[in-house]
Amino acid sequence: xxxxxxxxxxxxxxxxxxxxxxxxxxxxxxxxxxxxxxxxxxxxxxxxxxxxxxxxxxxxxxxxxxxxxxxxxxxxxxxxxxxxxxxxxxxxxxxxxxxxxxxxxxxxxxxxxxxxxxxxxxxxxxxxxxxxxxxxxxxxxxxxxxxxxxxxxxxxxxxxxxxxxxxxxxxxxxxxxxxxxxxxxxxxxxxxxxxxxxxxxxxxxxxxxxxxxxxxxxxxxxxxxxxxxxxxxxxxxxxxxxxxxxxxxxxxxxxxxxxxxxxxxxxxxxxxxxxxxxxxxxxxxxxxxxxxx
Numbered sequence: 001x002x003x004x005x006x007x008x009x010x011x012x013x014x015x016x017x018x019x020x021x022x023x024x025x026x027x028x029x030x031x032x033x034x035x036x037x038x039x040x041x042x043x044x045x046x047x048x049x050x051x052x053x054x055x056x057x058x059x060x061x062x063x064x065x066x067x068x069x070x071x072x073x074x075x076x077x078x079x080x081x082x083x084x085x086x087x088x089x090x091x092x093x094x095x096x097x098x099x100x101x102x103x104x105x106x107x108x109x110x111x112x113x114x115x116x117x118x119x120x121x122x123x124x125x126x127x128x129x130x131x132x133x134x135x136x137x138x139x140x141x142x143x144x145x146x147x148x149x150x151x152x153x154x155x156x157x158x159x160x161x162x163x164x165x166x167x168x169x170x171x172x173x174x175x176x177x178x179x180x181x182x183x184x185x186x187x188x189x190x191x192x193x194x195x196x197x198x199x200x201x202x203x204x205x206x207x208x209x210x211x212x213x214x215x216x217x218x219x220x221x222x223x224x225x226x227x228x229x230x231x232x233x234x235x236x237x238x239x240x241x242x243x244x245x246x247x248x249x250x251x252x253x254x255x256x257x258x259x260x261x262x263x264x265x266x267x268x269x270x271x272x273x274x275x276x277x278x279x280x281x282x283x284x285x286x287x288x289x290x291x292x293x
Contacts, residue, residue: 013059020046020062027069034220034258036073043070052096064096064105071112076221078261080119087116107138111147118154119262127154142183145174149187152194161197168194185214186222189229196233204233220258227251228263232270241274 023042030039043066052063071089079085094109111133118126133139133147152168155161168191175184192207208230215226228251235244248267255263 013056017058017062020066024062024065024069027066031069031072031076032219034076034260036077036259039069039073043073057100060096061100061102064093064100067096068093068105068109068112075112075116075119076262077259078263078265080116080262087113087120090116103138104140107133107136108143110136111139111143114147115150118150118157123154123158127151127158130154141174141178142180145171145178145180146183148174149183149190153190156190156194156197159197161194164197165191165194181214182216185211185216188214189226192233193229196236201233201237204236208233220254221260221263224251224255224258224260224263227254228267228270231267235270235274244274245271 023046027039027042030036030042047063047066047070050059052060055063067089071086071093074080074084074089075086081087090109090112094106094113097105097109110129114126114129114133117129130147130151134144134151136144136147139147149168149171152164152166152171155164155167168187172184172187172191175181175187188207189211192204192211195201195204195207208226211226212230215222217223227247231244231247231251233244234240234247237244248270252264252267254260255267
């Protein structure tokens with residue numbers, strides 16, 4: 001007859017889980033600084049030890065959290081689709097949280113998967129997912145407001161700038177009510193791109209100046225997103241085109257330094273569009289305004 005092991009509060013598995021939890025906290029900090037190599041090491045030291053089928057509920061919970069964070073790492077590096085991608089990691093983590101019966105975590109993974117849809121160019125599908133999640137009670141008030149903001153992001157990228165701006169303004173007011181200054185600042189960054197999309201460059205500059213003066217994050221990826229949006233707006237006006245190229249070049253250097261491949265592709269796309277069918281000195285509004293989310 002097989003021996004059944006009962007783990008006690010003082011057993012080795014409990015001690016390991018405490019260490020695993022500590023490493024997850026360290027991985028979150030590493031990801032916030034785009035220290036991808038260290039975060040990858042912290043996560044993989046646990047993900048490669050045991051398959052989730054050999055873990056108890058606590059272990060599967062930590063495995064799911066680790067897998068979700070691996071998805072964040074892959075997303076920030078631009079690995080969006082495929083077997084070694086954010087989409088795959090998020091789907092695995094979501095399945096585990098469904099099994100564990102933790103609806104809030106499931107909804108958070110739904111939100112992450114919607115971001116993947118947006119990043120892979122499925123803008124209408126992403127907007128619909130965001131709209132559903134913006135009223136989903138499984139999510140916190142902040143996450144619902146972020147979903148509403150991202151409805152506007154997807155719509156703006158798809159060329160529906162006016163409606164996108166109205167949705168973003170509603171999200172901005174929510175962030176103010178929730179006292180979320182960083183999200184409030186990011187919302188102004190998104191608003192700036194929406195106004196750029198309809199050719200309202202004065203308002204675009206007004207909103208991007210607010211975002212630049214109020215941002216509290218020292219995260220390299222957020223700085224690259226902010227500079228990309230700023231450079232995109234400056235590039236839209238022949239009078240400030242050279243300034244825009246300079247800002248984009250600096251953003252590209254930081255993106256390359258931290259291996260932010262999706263942001264690098266966004267910057268290159270903006271550069272190419274500026275030299276497109278209308279010539280290097282003409283601005284063209286429309287689809288694709290992006291800060292590299």
